[in-house]
Amino acid sequence: MLTKAATSELSNLLGDRLSVSKSDLDAHGGSETHFAAAPPDAVAYPETTEEVSQLMKICHAHGVPVIGYGAGTSLEGHTSAIHGGLTVDFARMNRVLEVNQGDMDAVVQPGITREALNRDLRATGLFFSVDPGANAxxxxxxxxxxxxxxxVRYGTMRENVLGLEVxxxxxxxxxTGTRAxxxxxxxxxxxxxxGSEGTLGLITELSLRLHGQPEAVSSGICAFERMEDAVEAVVAVIQMGLPMARIEFLDADAVRAVNAYSGTDVVEQPHLFVEFHGSDASVAEDAARFGEIVADFGASGVEVATKPEERTALWTMRHHAYWACLGLKKGATAxxxxxxxxxxxxxxxxxxxRADIADSIIEGPILGHVGDGNFHAILLVDPGQPAELDVAKSLAARMNERALRLGGTVTGEHGIGIGKLAYMDAQHGHxxxxxxxxxxxLDPQGILxxxxxxxxx
Amino acid sequence: MLTKAATSELSNLLGDRLSVSKSDLDAHGGSETHFAAAPPDAVAYPETTEEVSQLMKICHAHGVPVIGYGAGTSLEGHTSAIHGGLTVDFARMNRVLEVNQGDMDAVVQPGITREALNRDLRATGLFFSVDPGANAxxxxxxxxxxxxxxxVRYGTMRENVLGLEVxxxxxxxxxTGTRAxxxxxxxxxxxxxxGSEGTLGLITELSLRLHGQPEAVSSGICAFERMEDAVEAVVAVIQMGLPMARIEFLDADAVRAVNAYSGTDVVEQPHLFVEFHGSDASVAEDAARFGEIVADFGASGVEVATKPEERTALWTMRHHAYWACLGLKKGATAxxxxxxxxxxxxxxxxxxxRADIADSIIEGPILGHVGDGNFHAILLVDPGQPAELDVAKSLAARMNERALRLGGTVTGEHGIGIGKLAYMDAQHGHxxxxxxxxxxxLDPQGILxxxxxxxxx
Structure with a gap:
């Protein structure tokens, strides 16, 4: 709860960069998925680390909850202000502070999006590799x-962040960390x-590892008769050590969704979308070896895109897959x-x-970063039908239990938020x-x- | 301090695997470098996680310090029992518990050494990549x-440990973690x-990421007239994005030490020792590109070793460099x-x-993993001459301050122990x-x- 006294101190600090307008509160209390809206009491738009530090001191003194906010693309209700309080929106802290070409690193503020960062980097021959699809x-x-x-090629944020200011x-x-x-x-x-999801501190600066833009890039897609063939082809490709830059799976429903959303005419079968990075020679060699391996699993319709605009079209299709899947069912959430x-x-x-979803009353296209063993089912539900939400939640529960039983994790990349809280005990125990x-x-009052x-x- | 009551309980738990023999205590209280001996009060040799848990409960109840012990190769006094207590030697927990070839991972106990692990893995076509030189x-x-x-190619322990039992x-x-x-x-x-150095818990099991043994390996050395040329050549090689598997620097003194120790006749100039991993074609291509780059910096005496026994000789030379350097000065410590x-x-x-050491009264060969920006000076001192130790410590202090000033860290891979404690405040502040x-x-009594x-x- 944001008291009057705290509001007044925050207002003195931030002026009109403290907002209590209903539209602003609502915009920060929503979710990309099925979680109920939970708006904060106010939204702050700091411009400097010093301001973030000052506003934290005010909230600390008054016991006010503080929720960090970036682009609002998280999927597990991470930014829901379920206990009210102050949402700190980093939109105005979105600059690239340094690019060190020789060291292949950059220092950025937390509000910059990955697309904006990569636009900024384009002329340097370097890029930031982590690509969650959404423009987070x-x-x-x-x-x-x-x-x-x-x-699968360049690692997660863990491998690509050298240090933080918090x-x-x-x-x-x-x-934390250094540029070494x-x-x-x-x-x-x-x-x-x-991965601490704003529960231990607010990140105000990041030192990022960059990679050299590959000399050559080649993308492609191929179709399979049966989903299990596609997945087994992936396992073979990874176990052969082929240096894939991307290897994504879409099941037939996901392809159908993407076609409807993007106006494409990809054959509506299980697919792999792949990419190779390297020299002209290595990319051609890798693509050929990939073709040989997947042929053993009955791959057909192999199409290769080497022109930048074709590749962009292909990955835009993939990146829009979540919204495309939502489009399969009118008014659906997921x-x-x-x-x-x-x-x-x-x-x-x-x-x-797949079998579990097929036996249920709801649809759930499957897609994922299968080279890492990571996949998503987008379980589509009508928000007006609580029975559908219950079915989706039990399907999700069985997926999570299955993952744990098979030595895996309930979340490969989305995090816990409120959506996965119920599985923490089963996954982690003590x-x-x-x-x-x-x-x-680190947060004895529990305000973060x-x-x-x-x-x- | 290990009380009589605690000793008796530990003895009931471990029988003759609790040792208080002087030779055992002394063997666990020493250091590879200049730190004064600090033996524990007893040494435990557990055989199971359950025993480690039981002995921790006893030490917790009695407030007894507990020090984890592997192969004793750490360099900053990490295992010194400066407050007495119980050293837990993991020598008897040294098994490979699982090798999952399809997933390219293994589960091992903490006492296994990297050489033993890689011997065990040889037939699988996989290897564990982290190689600190010592058989840790x-x-x-x-x-x-x-x-x-x-x-420089495969990462540190951070990139190669998937999960732990603690x-x-x-x-x-x-x-912690999973095999996903x-x-x-x-x-x-x-x-x-x-990196917590036994201060937060005792590691009793590790899930490790493995890599495929490269199809082809090629190693080589080359000499430079001037040290700065060698280092600048490294910077150029890294900035060109050449996929080095190893790129090690030895200055002229280090080469002289290695020659004396290993009976080799490498020309006593600054050197790079390098290695390439890949296919036959890529290794040849990488080596050729490397040769072109270093030629611009005046490299000479390029020798390539493609036979396994030649490569082993080369890297054994490098791995013995620390002891070789100690051999430069009779009775020296470092x-x-x-x-x-x-x-x-x-x-x-x-x-x-280099200039700072040259101006001092002591010798200090320089060598290091320069592809990562990491290097060591082995500052040689006569243990009977406190003035030399003082000089070495001031040289080390200036190196550390220099590293911090240049955006780096006081330790790239050895850790803090007691030796770097004095720099934690300067490096980390809050x-x-x-x-x-x-x-x-996590350890409110401070016993770990x-x-x-x-x-x-």
Whole structure:
């Protein structure tokens, strides 16, 4: 709760960059998925780390909940202000502060989106690799330990963030990591804040690892008669050590959704969307080896896109898949799942999930970053039909239990938020207590994004 | 302090696997470098996680310090029992528990050494990549977030550990991470324990990422007239994005030491030792491109080793370099430094360090994993001459200050222990307080490896 006294102090600090307009509150209380709206009491738009530190001190003194906000693309209700309080929107802290070409790194503010960052980097020959599909903010991607289509080659946020500046619950400003490539100086606080979902501090600056733009890029798609063939082809490709830059799976329903949304005419069968990065020679060699492997699994309709505009069209199609799937059912919202399993268990996990959805009353296209063992079912529900939401939630529960049974995780990249809280105990046991002990040590009042990730107090 | 009551309980638990023999205590209280001996009161040799949990509960109940012990190869006094207590030697927990070839991972106990692990893996076509030179234990490598010669290609322990089993200060057993390749389920406890140097828990099991043995390997060395040319050649190679598997620097003194120790006759000039991994074609192409780049910096004497026995001889030479350097000065011990800087600052960091040592009364060969911006000066001192130790410590202090000034870290891979404690405040500021808060939350009695890494209480 934001008291009058706290509001007045925040207003003195931020002037008209503290908003209590209903439209602003509503815009920050929604969710991309099925969670009920939970708007904050006010929204702050700080412009400097010093302002973030000052507003944290005010909220700390008054016991006001504080929720960090980037682009609002998270999928597990991470930014819902379920206990009210102040949402801190980093839209105005969106600059690239440094690009160090020789060191292949950059220092950015948390509000910049990955697309804006890569536009800025274009002339340098470097790029930032983590690509969750949505045009997320870098601060949000760090807070959820995001990954995406290129992770199979370049890693998740964990592998691509060198250091952070963080404002702690009491307003102290700390720096973690350095710009050096390695660092053994004490606890790895960078990794601790990556994936902490705003519950341990607010990220105000990030040092990012960049990669050289590949000399040559080649993308392609291919179709399979049966879903299990597609998935088993992926397992074979990964186990052969082929250096895939992207290897994405879409089932027939997802392809149908994408066709309807993007006006394309891809044959409505299970597909792999792939990409190779390297030299002209290596890309051609990798694509040829890929073609040989997937042919063994009955792949057909192999189409290769080497022109930039064709590749862009292909990946735009993939990136819009979530909204395309929502379009399959009029007025639908979704329960989005995000399991990740060891690659040897991928075929079983996908097939059992597919069968389970087929036996239910709802639709649920499946797609995912299968090279990492990570896939999503987009479980489509009518928000006016609670029975459908119940069915979706039980399907999701069985997917999560299956993932744990197969040695995997209930979330490969979306995070916990409020949506996965119910699985933390099953996945972590005593380790969840340890997380909650750390939360208590660093945010004893529990004002940072309360109700998310750690044990309810 | 180990009380009689605690000793009796531990003895009931472990029988003759609790040792209080002087030779055992002395063997566990020493150090590879200049730190004074500090033996524990007893040494435990557990065989199971359950025993580790039980012994922790006993020590927790009696307030006894507990120090984890692997192969004893750490360089910053990590295992010194400076407050007495119980050293837990993991020598009997040294098994490979699982190798999952399809998933390219393995589950091992902490006491296994990296050489033993790779011998076990040989027939699988897989290998564990982290190579700190010394034949360290995997538990110790995890506890110090170790890295080494192949990190430029395959990463540090951070990138190669998927999950851990840890016994906490109160004896609870937790599991972090999963065998899945990605995981966004809550705080990254795996990363928190990696590099925690036994101050937050005892690692009793590790899930490790493995890599496919490369189809082709080619190693080589080349000499430079001037040290700065060698270092600048490295910077150029890294900035060109050449996929080096190893790129190691040895200055003329280090080469002289290695020749004397290994009976080789490498020309006593600054050298790079390099390695390429890939297909026959890519390795040849990479080596050729490397040759062209270093030629621009005046490289000469390029020798290529493609036969396994030649490569083994080359890397054995490099791995023995520390002991070779000690051999340069009769009866010497060493202050070993470990700075890591952004690659663009590497030439300046190395050159200023070289000049500083040259102006001093002591010798200090320089070598390092320069592809990561990480290098070591082995500062040689006569243990009977306190003045030399003082000189070495001031040289090390200036190296550390220089590294921080250049945006780097005081330790790239060795860790803090007791040797780098004095630099934690300068490197981390308030972030060191945050580390100490975490320590206090997870080990409120301060019994886990007391006096290391975190703020003295």
């Amino acid at each position: 903010s870098l601060g949000g991607m760090a807070a959820t330990r995001a990954s995406g289509t290129t992770t 404002v702690m619950a009491d307003g102290r400003v700390i720096r 490539r390695k660092n053994s100086a004490g606890y790895d606080l960078t990794s601790l804040f990556l 329960v989005v799942t995000d399991v990740c399993v060891p690659i040897s268990a991928l075929a079983q996990a996908v097939e059992e999930t 380790a969840w207590d340890v997380m909650s002990d750390i939360k208590m040590a 994004n309360p109700g998310k990730l750690t044990k309810p107090r | 234990s995997l538990g110790g490598m995890a506890a110090t977030r170790a890295s080494g010669t192949t990190t 016994v906490m200060a109160d004896g609870r057993v937790i599991r 390749r990605k995981n966004s389920a809550g705080y990254d406890l795996t990363s928190l324990f990696l 202050v070993v430094t470990d700075v890591c800087v952004p690659i663009s600052a590497l030439a300046q960091a190395v050159e200023e360090t 972030a060191w307080d945050v580390m100490s808060d975490i320590k206090m939350a 490896n007391p006096g290391k890494l975190t703020k003295p209480r």
